[in-house]
Amino acid sequence: MWDESSEAMVEKFMIGLKRRNPGEPEFHQAVEEVAHTVMPFVLNHEKYKNAGILERMTEPDRIVIFRVCWEDDQGNIRANRGYRVQFNNSIGPYKGGLRFHPSVTLSVLKFLGFEQTFKNSLTTLPMGGGKGGADFNPKGKSDREVMRFCQSFMTQLFRHIGPNIDVPAGDIGVGGREVSYMFGQYKRLTGEFTGALTGKGISFGGSLIRTEATGYGNVYFTNEMFKHKGDSLEGKTCVVSGSGNVAQYTIEKINHLGGTVVTASDSSGFIHDPSGIKDEKLEFLKDLKNNKRGRISEYADKYGCTFQSGQRPWAVPCQAAFPCATQNELFGEDAQTLVNNGCIAVGEGANMPSNIDAINHFVKSKVMFGPSKAANAGGVAVSGLEMTQNSMRLSWDREELDVRLQNIMKSIHKQCVTYGDENGHVNYVKGANIAGFVKVADAMLAYGVV
DSSP states (O other), X not given: OTTSOHHHHHHHHHHHHHHHSTTOHHHHHHHHHHHHHHHHHHHTOHHHHHTTHHHHHTSOSEEEEEEEEEEOTTSOEEEEEEEEEEEEOXXXXXXXXXXXXXXXXXXXXXXXXXXXXXXXXXXXXXXXXXXXXXXXXXXXXOHHHXXXXXXXXXXXXXXXXXXXXXXXXXXXXXOHHHHHHXXXXXXXHHOOOOOOSSSOOGGGTOOTTHHHHHHHHHHHHHHHHHHHTTOOSTTOEEEEEOOSHHHHHHHHHHHHTTOEEOEEEETTEEEEOTTOOOHHHHHHHHHHHHTSOOOTHHHHHHXXXXXXXXXOGGGSOOSEEEEOSOTTOBOHHHHHHHHHTTXXXXXXXXSSOBOHHHHHHHHHTTOEEEOHHHHTTHHHHHHHHHHHHHHXXXXXXXXXXXXXXXXHHHXXXXXXXXXXXXXXXXXXXHHHHHHHHHHHHHHHHHHOOO
């Protein structure tokens, strides 16, 4: 069986995975992207192939699914479905966010949990991979409705998590408000004040720069790719998709490093501001999206720039692109357009924003492509640092945390170079996948067949 070519092995492997996990396209996509680069490595290392490590690594340790009942402000009883996918704890407690959004399905959470396993491995911190959430939409809900939902959700989840078992965090639809409500309920149910969640408020165990970390880390990693080529982000024109937390702090850090961001977007379309989304404009954008919950077109109205309804920003010429909105927002034709217009670097701020066609085009064109499991690992890295601070009962200051974040992103880049160098050009997809795989795989081998 193992004498077949790696591509044939990937095809056979995916047939089996799809048969065991029917109707889960996002999970299939995430595994296939990893399998194409990891399978040749596995075939060249007897210890991994003989132990069936890749097969074991694509099967979650456990999945918890539960009903979440809550009462809205009109007295109606509502029911949602909650999940926690505990994917792999070979190198540490399960770690990964909770997502509250109507699009949440088991497929989405399995893809995110699988990616999280590799991402957390790359950070060098002792964290396993997990993900969870619910098909609940916090948009349009009152604070008290959100509180009641979060309390009901945690009443079901609390028995499956803890600081040495599984440490959830926020994700789409789960910010500081939601984490606070859930942590309060966890504390009430267990009677313990422990670091069972991250993303908490500063006054009760949270970490500085956690809000900024994913965006900042994305830019630090992308700048490392430039530096490896003797260049930097300074003076580069950049396009960013999204306008939420990750996009906002990606824009902020690009500004700090001397780049010019000319786009931002939301589900209604994107704005193109050739003069750049500099400090005052960025503060307006943050207020618009974080406080007023407005649409991105309001930015165009205020600053007199172009708004493209229903479009994504990938046709805008740039040297660097930062997809920071959501999964599968950048397709093969978009990648070709970016390359044709002079894009030489991509830093994925969202989880799996580029589909497989886009990734293949970037790799074939030798674009410096930072995959999400490497480029956006800054968020979970600072979550891991929050866990450390909680365990030590102390808090580090902003400067120290920023230095630690930069060093982690440099370490991730170095690992990608180690495993992804191809005659002087770095294939960051290959490097990130193999580096993330090796640490987890070696731990699984050490445990025996468990």
